[in-house]
Amino acid sequence: MSSLPGEVSLRSWSSEDEAHLDSLLSADVDRLWREQFHGLHGPDRDGPDWRRTRVAVDDRDTMIGCASIVHNPLHPTRFPCAIEVAPTWRRRGIGAALLDTVKQLRGNASHPLSTKARASNTTAMAFLTSQGGLVYQTCPAAVIDANDPAVQRWAAHAQSATGCTDLTDLSSEQLRVAFSTQYEWTHRSWSPVGDHAALAAAAAAEMTDLDRTLSTAAWHGDRLAAIVFAFRTPTHIEATHIEVVAETLSEEEPGGEQRLAQAMAFTLRAVRRQPHSHMVAVDGHVTDPHLQPVLGSIPALTTNPLHLIEIP
Numbered sequence: 001m002s003s004l005p006g007e008v009s010l011r012s013w014s015s016e017d018e019a020h021l022d023s024l025l026s027a028d029v030d031r032l033w034r035e036q037f038h039g040l041h042g043p044d045r046d047g048p049d050w051r052r053t054r055v056a057v058d059d060r061d062t063m064i065g066c067a068s069i070v071h072n073p074l075h076p077t078r079f080p081c082a083i084e085v086a087p088t089w090r091r092r093g094i095g096a097a098l099l100d101t102v103k104q105l106r107g108n109a110s111h112p113l114s115t116k117a118r119a120s121n122t123t124a125m126a127f128l129t130s131q132g133g134l135v136y137q138t139c140p141a142a143v144i145d146a147n148d149p150a151v152q153r154w155a156a157h158a159q160s161a162t163g164c165t166d167l168t169d170l171s172s173e174q175l176r177v178a179f180s181t182q183y184e185w186t187h188r189s190w191s192p193v194g195d196h197a198a199l200a201a202a203a204a205a206e207m208t209d210l211d212r213t214l215s216t217a218a219w220h221g222d223r224l225a226a227i228v229f230a231f232r233t234p235t236h237i238e239a240t241h242i243e244v245v246a247e248t249l250s251e252e253e254p255g256g257e258q259r260l261a262q263a264m265a266f267t268l269r270a271v272r273r274q275p276h277s278h279m280v281a282v283d284g285h286v287t288d289p290h291l292q293p294v295l296g297s298i299p300a301l302t303t304n305p306l307h308l309i310e311i312p
Contacts (some may be wrong), residue, residue, distance in 0.1 A: 002076070002096035012097055013043045017055055020063040024084035030118060032306065034172040037082040037115065045063055052105040056094050059099065061064075064089045067098035067104065069113060074202065075187070076194035078310055079106055081113035099311070109141050112310040113205040119305040127211055128309050137190050137308040138286045139227040142198075143241070146271040149276035150299040155265035158297075163219055163259070164266040166210040175210065178249060179203040180228050185251050186288055206231075214242060214270050218263040225253055226260040226290070228267045232276070248290050256290040264294055 004010070021041060025034070045051045048071070056065030065085040072080050079272045081102065085094045103113065117124040130179075144151055167175065180203045184193050193199050206229075214230035228246040246264060248256040271278055295301060 002093050002100050004056070004094060004097050005092050008056055008064065008094060010054050010097065013053045013055055015043075017041075017063050017066070018298055020151075021066070023063070023125040024066060024086050024270055034118070037080070038084070040070055040082040041066050041084075044067070050107065052102060054098060054099055054101045054105075056162055058087075064092045065098055067095075067102045069102045072106070072118065073195040074200040075191045076111075078112055078114035078191070079132075079261055081115050081311065083115070083212075085101065094129060094222055096131060103311075112312050113311045114236055114308065116309055117309060118231065123299055125307070128311065131311055133309040133311045135307045136310050139279075139284065139306040139308070140282070140286060140292075140295065140303045141306050142282040142284070143158070143302050143304070144268065144280045144282065144298060144299060146280055148151060148269045151268060151301075152272065155214055155268045157270065158261045158265040160262045164262055165217050165219070166219055166270065167210070170212075172174045172207060172241050174224075175201065175207050176203045178224060179206060179229060179245075181249050182227065182245070182247050185208070190285075203205070209244070213237060214267055214274070215244075216263040216266040218266075220254075220259065226256065226263050227262045228260075230271075230280075241279045242282045243283055245283050246290055246291055246294075247284070251289065253290070257293050260290045261297070262277040263295045264298075 004302045019222050021038070025038065030098045040051070041053050042051060051068060052146035053066065053068040067081070069079040072078070079127070083095050083098055099105050115128070117128060119125065146152075179259060180196075180199050183203065187193060211230045211232050214232070217224055217226040218226040224256045226248040227231060227245050231243045244267060246260060248260055253259065268280065271280055282291075282295060284295070286292060
């Protein structure tokens with residue numbers, strides 16, 4: 001067990017802690033961290049929304065750190081984990097002590113914890129590595145400027161005259177099924193879905209934020225072969241970006257890379273025509289077999305890699 005400074009102790013969550021949560025964040029906190037992990041903290045819960053939280057406090061019982069682990073029905077073989085320490089209290093062993101404590105609270109000690117950190121966040125990466133953290137997936141976090149002339153030349157070359165449409169004519173059920181199908185196979189090899197009902201519910205929720213006019217379906221005859229889901233909402237990573245999720249509907253899709261390139265080109269040209277932001281953030285993984293070659297062929301693309309890390 002990691003040692004704590006003498007004036008620091010750990011306890012369970014109290015109702016007063018909510019008001020102090022934001023004091024744990026740095027001024028330059030990553031928006032993805034704020035949206036996906038900062039909100040994990042709260043009172044302990046059992047059942048489907050299982051959670052355990054422990055709070056580090058100073059000698060006045062003021063929160064100076066917090067760690068939480070939760071159950072994720074979509075991916076039940078890992079416990080998502082958030083560890084935060086107030087900037088002025090960092091590098092004093094508090095984060096390691098919090099991590100040691102929540103590890104003991106797992107319902108299944110054989111399942112690791114999981115979290116995320118930017119490759120560029122050397123402080124977070126050094127801490128996680130020191131605690132035995134291992135990268136099990138990487139998201140390139142590619143960003144494309146659809147207004148860039150080089151990108152438009154790529155899109156004009158990649159776009160077939162036929163075979164792509166937007167999603168305005170697809171039903172909500174068709175979209176939910178397509179999103180679930182795409183999600184399930186792209187996660188199968190490294191973080192398999194554990195609850196397909198939970199996936200269906202999550203897919204339906206995602207579709208409420210979908211921009212059908214910027215999204216693209218690539219067809220093989222009358223069969224949906226690949227799809228680019230485009231979202232424009234302040235609940236996603238960057239409020240000023242279009243965020244897209246893109247892949248084929250099957251890992252074995254014939255000509256999948258070409259069909260996905262055509263769909264991505266169709267979306268980029270649609271984004272360029274609209275009067276709002278022309279920046280497209282791509283949510284994908286280095287293991288996506290069709291998406292990654294497509295992204296590799298697009299010029300003027302930037303990345304800010306995000307590591308998915310498990311802690312034994």
